[in-house]
Amino acid sequence: MTERIVVAAALFDGDRLLAARRSAPPALAGRxxxxxGKVEQDESPEAALVRELREELGITAEAVARVPGQWVLKAPYVLQVWTARLLPGSGDPEPLQDHDTLRWLAPDELWDVDWLDQDVPAVRATLALLDSDAR
Structure with missing residues (x-):
């Protein structure tokens, strides 16, 4: 079975990271x-990230840098993360699809939410990347 990529955005506002609470499917709701979201056939991961953020959050963003590593989801899916930034004039993110609320998490709040299991190492890797970039 061919591996399928799911992309996720580590979207920052200053030092705050955007987290989205799932409303569907029922097994993931509340986390x-x-x-x-999923990369479609003949679509680059970066293009998928931009498309998914527009569909799910109503924003225009750009992928900045891939976070090293990937994390296994349910076969055949793997999660890859990119840091991303809002483009000027994009507006504020809103939970339009698959989410019921969004939260900007300050560094001391990052672990206050119940992250999906596969997102925990992805968030840790993102923070490690940012820490190394700050040096």
Whole structure:
């Protein structure tokens, strides 16, 4: 079975990270994730990230840098994360699809939400990348 990529955005506002609470499917509802979705056939991961953020959050963003690593989801899916930034004039993110609320998490609040299991190592890797970039 061919691996399928799911992309997620580590979208920052200053030092605050955007988290999205799932409303569907029922097995994931109420848990938090980095927003994103599946890469379609003949679509680059970066293009998928931009499309998913527009569909799910109503924003225009750009992928900045891939976070090293990937995390296994339910076969055949793997999660890849990119840091991303809002483009000027994009507006504020809103939970339009698959989410019922969004939260900007300050560094001391990052672990206050119930992240999906596969998002925990992805968030840790993102923070490690940012820490290394700050040095």
């Amino acid at each position: 938090w994730e980095l927003p994103g």
